[in-house]
Amino acid sequence: MIEPQQNAFNQKINIPNNFGIEVYVKREDVLHSEISGNKFRKLKYNLLEAKKLGFTKLLTFGGAYSNHIAAVAAAGNEFGFETIGIIRGDELHDKFLQNPTLNQASKNGMQFKFVSRTQYRNKTDIDFIENLKAKFGTFYLIPEGGTNEFAVKGCQEILTETDFMFDYICCAVGTGGTIAGIINSLKPHQQAIGFPALKGDFLQNDIKKFSKNNQWKLVTNYDFGGYAKINEQLKQFMKHFFEKNLISLDPIYTSKMFFGVIDLISKGYFKPNSKIILIHTGGLQGLQSNIAEI
Structure with missing residues (x-):
């Protein structure tokens, strides 16, 4: 049997806002100590x-x-x-x-x-x-x-019955396989929002190869200059986020997605009183360096 060491769980985090929005993190990072998250x-x-x-x-x-x-x-x-x-x-x-x-x-x-x-x-x-x-x-x-058809099948198991309360499912995007699996498991009222770690919008077609519905979009302006680019603002965000929530983020994927979601909440991007879940896809071995890759 190929089973995780620990099941993922949803953790509520406090993101102050004037829109009544609730934010949770799906802790996929805890699935395995070395075979991380997605x-x-x-x-x-x-x-x-x-x-x-x-x-x-x-x-x-x-x-x-x-x-x-x-x-x-x-x-x-x-x-x-x-x-x-x-x-x-x-x-x-x-x-x-x-x-x-x-x-x-x-x-x-x-x-x-x-x-x-x-x-x-x-x-x-x-x-x-x-x-x-x-x-x-x-x-x-x-x-x-x-990313291939078997990877997408596995990522379709990220969302469970306990996640259908959420309106928005947000995740970082590398090759597109993770968000493709998430898209395939959405309920009709849900939307997936991807935050590419690579500069540009070229992943649209890659995702469409594996996902046929249109309940998703990519937000492409939180790459911090491109793949594996990181600045002092992002470093400070990671530090403060950990101090407040005791959740580590990696410098290449999850930190940029979390930063983007919190920024968009402050700008009124999401509908009022909605529930958002952020998929923590792991990748924390990347903290050993200023560079991490897919």
Whole structure:
């Protein structure tokens, strides 16, 4: 069985406002100590599919501080798979143990192949994949960030019957798989609002591949300058939010989403007397560095 260490729960937080709005956090970050939040959701059905098909190796892709790489390595260690990480940046090959994310992934048994940024851009090409098969043998391939149909299926389990009281479901967006699963499980009165960590609006089509209803939108002006960008304002927000609520946020995804929601509440963006839930997707291993990746 592939089950979390702890069930998620909803925690009410105090966000003073003049609109009668109630705000809760869905603590997906507590699901597992290493396979954090939405990464557990995304991996669950991929691991079950890999087991069903008889695979013993998982191969995936990511950068040096990737939440996804960390989670796949931990999942392989816990659920009995060899793991291989194709890592962007060949300059890391002789110093990866100095990197907290890759060091922990290595301790969890992950084998690495470091490739140049130019090579990495070809990671979905058939020839690139075939060369990996020649080197590592047969493997179950999980895409960068983990988003595929099995990931979306897992993320459809984020919302439960206890969450149908909420009008707005807000979450950070990386590759789009998490919000796609949430969209698929919405009730008719609900709307999902995504806060992309990457600059721009290009994720619309990626999300539409997996979700057919239109009860969602992306808010694209809280990326703080782009992916992995963080400034003093955001650092102070994270610090004060923790002091007030005892909830840690990661610097790349959840902090920007939480900041955006609270700012929008103050501006009257949400309908009065509504209930909002913020999905805490984990990623706290990213606190080990000023940079974290999907």
